[in-house]
Amino acid sequence: MAQPSLQPEILSRLREVLEPRHIVTDADELAPRLIDWRRKYTGAAQALVKPGTTAEVAAVVRACADTGTPIVPQGGHTGLVGGSTPDLDGRAVILSSERLTRIRDVDPLNNTMTVEAGCILQTLQAAAARHDRLFPLSLAAEGTCRIGGNLATNAGGLNVLRYGNARDQVLGLEVVLPDGRVWDGLRTLRKDNTGYDLKQLFVGSEGTLGIITAATLKLQPQPLETATAVCAVRDLDAALALLGRCQQATAQSLTSFELIPRLGIQLSLQHVAGSVDPLDRAYDWYVLVEAKGGHGDGGLKAALESALMQAYEDGLVLDAAPAESAGQAQAFWHLREAVVEAQRHEGGSIKHDIAVPVSSVPAFLAEATARVHELVPGVRPVPFGHLGDGNLHFNLTQPKGADTQAFLARWDEVNAAVHDIVASYRGSISAEHGIGQMKVAENARFKPPIELELMRTLKRSLDPQNIMNPGKVIDVG
Amino acid sequence: MAQPSLQPEILSRLREVLEPRHIVTDADELAPRLIDWRRKYTGAAQALVKPGTTAEVAAVVRACADTGTPIVPQGGHTGLVGGSTPDLDGRAVILSSERLTRIRDVDPLNNTMTVEAGCILQTLQAAAARHDRLFPLSLAAEGTCRIGGNLATNAGGLNVLRYGNARDQVLGLEVVLPDGRVWDGLRTLRKDNTGYDLKQLFVGSEGTLGIITAATLKLQPQPLETATAVCAVRDLDAALALLGRCQQATAQSLTSFELIPRLGIQLSLQHVAGSVDPLDRAYDWYVLVEAKGGHGDGGLKAALESALMQAYEDGLVLDAAPAESAGQAQAFWHLREAVVEAQRHEGGSIKHDIAVPVSSVPAFLAEATARVHELVPGVRPVPFGHLGDGNLHFNLTQPKGADTQAFLARWDEVNAAVHDIVASYRGSISAEHGIGQMKVAENARFKPPIELELMRTLKRSLDPQNIMNPGKVIDVG
Numbered sequence: 001m002a003q004p005s006l007q008p009e010i011l012s013r014l015r016e017v018l019e020p021r022h023i024v025t026d027a028d029e030l031a032p033r034l035i036d037w038r039r040k041y042t043g044a045a046q047a048l049v050k051p052g053t054t055a056e057v058a059a060v061v062r063a064c065a066d067t068g069t070p071i072v073p074q075g076g077h078t079g080l081v082g083g084s085t086p087d088l089d090g091r092a093v094i095l096s097s098e099r100l101t102r103i104r105d106v107d108p109l110n111n112t113m114t115v116e117a118g119c120i121l122q123t124l125q126a127a128a129a130r131h132d133r134l135f136p137l138s139l140a141a142e143g144t145c146r147i148g149g150n151l152a153t154n155a156g157g158l159n160v161l162r163y164g165n166a167r168d169q170v171l172g173l174e175v176v177l178p179d180g181r182v183w184d185g186l187r188t189l190r191k192d193n194t195g196y197d198l199k200q201l202f203v204g205s206e207g208t209l210g211i212i213t214a215a216t217l218k219l220q221p222q223p224l225e226t227a228t229a230v231c232a233v234r235d236l237d238a239a240l241a242l243l244g245r246c247q248q249a250t251a252q253s254l255t256s257f258e259l260i261p262r263l264g265i266q267l268s269l270q271h272v273a274g275s276v277d278p279l280d281r282a283y284d285w286y287v288l289v290e291a292k293g294g295h296g297d298g299g300l301k302a303a304l305e306s307a308l309m310q311a312y313e314d315g316l317v318l319d320a321a322p323a324e325s326a327g328q329a330q331a332f333w334h335l336r337e338a339v340v341e342a343q344r345h346e347g348g349s350i351k352h353d354i355a356v357p358v359s360s361v362p363a364f365l366a367e368a369t370a371r372v373h374e375l376v377p378g379v380r381p382v383p384f385g386h387l388g389d390g391n392l393h394f395n396l397t398q399p400k401g402a403d404t405q406a407f408l409a410r411w412d413e414v415n416a417a418v419h420d421i422v423a424s425y426r427g428s429i430s431a432e433h434g435i436g437q438m439k440v441a442e443n444a445r446f447k448p449p450i451e452l453e454l455m456r457t458l459k460r461s462l463d464p465q466n467i468m469n470p471g472k473v474i475d476v477g
Numbered sequence: 478m479a480q481p482s483l484q485p486e487i488l489s490r491l492r493e494v495l496e497p498r499h500i501v502t503d504a505d506e507l508a509p510r511l512i513d514w515r516r517k518y519t520g521a522a523q524a525l526v527k528p529g530t531t532a533e534v535a536a537v538v539r540a541c542a543d544t545g546t547p548i549v550p551q552g553g554h555t556g557l558v559g560g561s562t563p564d565l566d567g568r569a570v571i572l573s574s575e576r577l578t579r580i581r582d583v584d585p586l587n588n589t590m591t592v593e594a595g596c597i598l599q600t601l602q603a604a605a606a607r608h609d610r611l612f613p614l615s616l617a618a619e620g621t622c623r624i625g626g627n628l629a630t631n632a633g634g635l636n637v638l639r640y641g642n643a644r645d646q647v648l649g650l651e652v653v654l655p656d657g658r659v660w661d662g663l664r665t666l667r668k669d670n671t672g673y674d675l676k677q678l679f680v681g682s683e684g685t686l687g688i689i690t691a692a693t694l695k696l697q698p699q700p701l702e703t704a705t706a707v708c709a710v711r712d713l714d715a716a717l718a719l720l721g722r723c724q725q726a727t728a729q730s731l732t733s734f735e736l737i738p739r740l741g742i743q744l745s746l747q748h749v750a751g752s753v754d755p756l757d758r759a760y761d762w763y764v765l766v767e768a769k770g771g772h773g774d775g776g777l778k779a780a781l782e783s784a785l786m787q788a789y790e791d792g793l794v795l796d797a798a799p800a801e802s803a804g805q806a807q808a809f810w811h812l813r814e815a816v817v818e819a820q821r822h823e824g825g826s827i828k829h830d831i832a833v834p835v836s837s838v839p840a841f842l843a844e845a846t847a848r849v850h851e852l853v854p855g856v857r858p859v860p861f862g863h864l865g866d867g868n869l870h871f872n873l874t875q876p877k878g879a880d881t882q883a884f885l886a887r888w889d890e891v892n893a894a895v896h897d898i899v900a901s902y903r904g905s906i907s908a909e910h911g912i913g914q915m916k917v918a919e920n921a922r923f924k925p926p927i928e929l930e931l932m933r934t935l936k937r938s939l940d941p942q943n944i945m946n947p948g949k950v951i952d953v954g
Contacts (some may be wrong), residue, residue, distance in 0.1 A: 251770030293728030
């Protein structure tokens with residue numbers, strides 16, 4: 001690996017457009033920006049820059065374009081696939097959105113808000129709430145992640161079943177293109193058929209086609225009621241039948257339908273303070289069900305409970321605990337979230353972020369579970385997550401007492417075997433985390449060549465110099 | 478205009494891939510395919526071809542690509558902007574989807590169906606209903622239009638408020654690219670972040686980037702309840718306040734919020750059989766409100782009525798008639814639909830398909846109405862449509878007794894004046910009908926140059942020969 005060459009030209013160009021304090025070159029200050037959230041990837045960069053306006057972003061990008069300098073956009077830097085971490089080349093400039101934090105406009109009558117890319121997700125949820133509206137995007141990193149990153153990665157999260165992915169929250173974008181020009185596509189319209197829907201190109205492209213600097217987002221009415229329950233289900237087929245019934249009974253107000261296996265609960269009870277076994281005895285499979293909506297007459301809770309009761313009578317549900325208070329609902333969610341933390345206490349985990357058609361989840365899980373047991377005898381699968389979307393985090397905790405490093409060394413091999421099965425169900429090897437640098441090669445193994453070629457065509461036509469987050473998402477060859 | 482040159486090469490190539498009866502060159506048979514639905518555009522073509530499989534579509538496109546022959550995809554041929562009508566050049570081959578009518582798969586557990594492009598919209602609604610599911614796309618032409626065309630034009634319609642546009646119904650596409658290769662992107666997943674979302678490029682591109690041959694569509698649970706009402710509102714500001722209240726009260730189950738001005742009702746009563754004045758006396762503005770959802774306990778209807786009652790007490794609503802039966806709801810819808818037909822009996826109409834931010838509708842309508850009265854004294858605006866989406870059909874009935882041809886001759890001038898106002902509200906000059914050939918020049922007047930350039934970049938990189946529906950959507954210059 002060559003030493004990063006000093007490139008005085010780009011630094012002097014950057015100094016022309018930004019105040020010195022917004023150009024970071026100090027190694028200690030840079031260090032945390034060069035390693036990813038999961039600490040799997042470390043890179044190098046010449047500088048971290050913090051433009052404060054769209055015009056400054058544009059000027060930075062122009063300077064980089066003129067000098068052929070790679071740009072790595074960075075939001076909250078909470079991605080799980082190394083998408084916002086530079087490679088080792090060392091010429092990169094990291095462009096942080098942290099100073100682009102203006103909420104430019106909230107229009108409750110139009111149910112929209114226009115915000116800058118660096119706004120923290122939780123700040124936007126709160127801003128919407130202040131106008132008696134809901135901004136439904138919600139995920140574990142919401143206190144840290146920034147909306148530009150959420151959009152660039154098409155984040156999923158906890159409310160996808162009802163409100164869709166990040167993509168579905170967007171009406172318009174402002175984007176700095178790879179040549180430094182600004183595309184003002186900040187539409188606030190529900191309907192607009194005046195040409196190709198360019199914003200879709202940038203959503204989910206992980207900064208490889210341009211830098212999102214602002215977005216117009218949809219807002220929703222605040223739901224009048226929330227109904228939450230934990231159920232034990234007979235098996236996964238029963239869980240799917242229950243899903244359909246709950247969707248109909250709640251008028252599609254179902255926001256979450258989360259799968260938790262017994263092992264997930266057991267480890268949580270063991271390792272995470274505040275975890276409470278939700279039902280009187282242990283069952284193999286649980287679902288956490290939540291619906292938000294209703295008419296303020298208690299009908300939503302009644303409808304959900306009646307659907308659960310019917311499913312109990314039909315043998316789909318073995319036991320159920322509807323939350324009788326907000327506190328109890330919170331306890332159920334605590335348990336769901338504890339599943340992730342609990343696994344850490346048991347050593348290493350090999351992780352997957354997969355999706356298959358909802359109807360294929362039972363067959364997929366049976367097959368994948370058998371396969372990983374074959375590969376790693378004693379491995380402890382903890383498949384949990386967004387069953388309602390077909391998106392499971394198929395996490396594998398190491399065998400008891402095994403050597404953690406030796407187990408983790410098999411990450412790629414195990415991933416490959418699981419992904420082969422995912423592919424046989426026409427599933428996705430990255431349902432909500434994106435490709436980043438982690439899955440570029442693995443993705444190329446499954447995407448039809450024609451699709452990879454279309455992606456390259458788009459990348460080349462929009463970013464002919466390949467300076468926008470190079471090496472992420474697609475290998476331009 | 479040059480005579481269409483005979484191109485024996487393409488015809489002989491077509492005969493290699495299709496049976497003779499699926500290649501139409503007879504002038505009488507061709508004639509109806511050469512003129513658009515509104516009878517504004519007439520074109521010329523060498524042949525109409527009817528491939529029956531994706532492989533046949535691909536072979537036809539390859540033949541056209543090899544010979545540089547323009548292809549005009551045609552579905553139900555019900556578009557309103559001349560998008561499926563060839564130009565006068567005469568070299569075009571019209572590619573009809575009418576034999577691509579297979580429903581390949583319905584998966585109720587996954588809430589998806591995979592269907593071929595030539596399926597008629599109504600057929601798909603019925604197929605979903607047979608599996609106790611709802612396919613929510615619904616529009617006036619649903620008995621004739623085909624799903625490929627609905628997707629290629631990103632059709633809107635009557636349920637957008639709740640379920641989104643055609644784009645929002647799609648999980649995957651199969652597309653024949655301009656070089657005849659087939660991209661199989663028939664994903665059935667709710668979450669898939671494995672690269673650029675290519676399907677978005679083709680949805681809404683009106684056949685200029687490729688030919689959609691099949692799609693995987695989302696299905697919804699069948700709503701358990703429908704609640705419908707007609708209200709007279711104090712004014713347009715009151716209508717907007719009512720919209721927000723209804724959305725919250727019905728837990729976002731509001732499917733329709735349609736504006737009807739008194740003149741629309743008056744003309745319907747006069748000209749269209751079966752029209753009934755919905756309220757005891759006449760008011761300036763009406764909205765037709767419909768919600769679909771609920772929990773089967775009557776709560777949806779109660780919630781809507783209670784919101785209307787509260788709005789009445791607050792002076793927003795002047796009178797309201799909740800539908801007491803399916804028959805009465807149908808009568809309300811008959812009235813809404815009669816508005817279009819009724820205008821025909823009063824002579825010519827100059828039409829617009831515009832959208833503005835919902836919050837700007839009152840100001841826009843005031844300004845646009847004043848402007849058209851200035852331009853054409855005595856003109857009778859009948860602004861109606863999807864107020865909930867900010868999408869109004871701002872139709873102008875000719876002055877009483879005026880010369881129809883002289884009035885219609887002012888179409889472009891009036892359009893331009895109205896569109897200038899639309900643009901000042903950052904609105905859309907084509908909310909749901911698309912660009913086709915009708916609005917290419919007008920669209921270029923408003924789109925930022927950078928956006929037109931991005932569209933051209935995409936068009937050129939995917940269709941370098943410009944054979945896919947040339948002259949539609951974007952002038953490649």
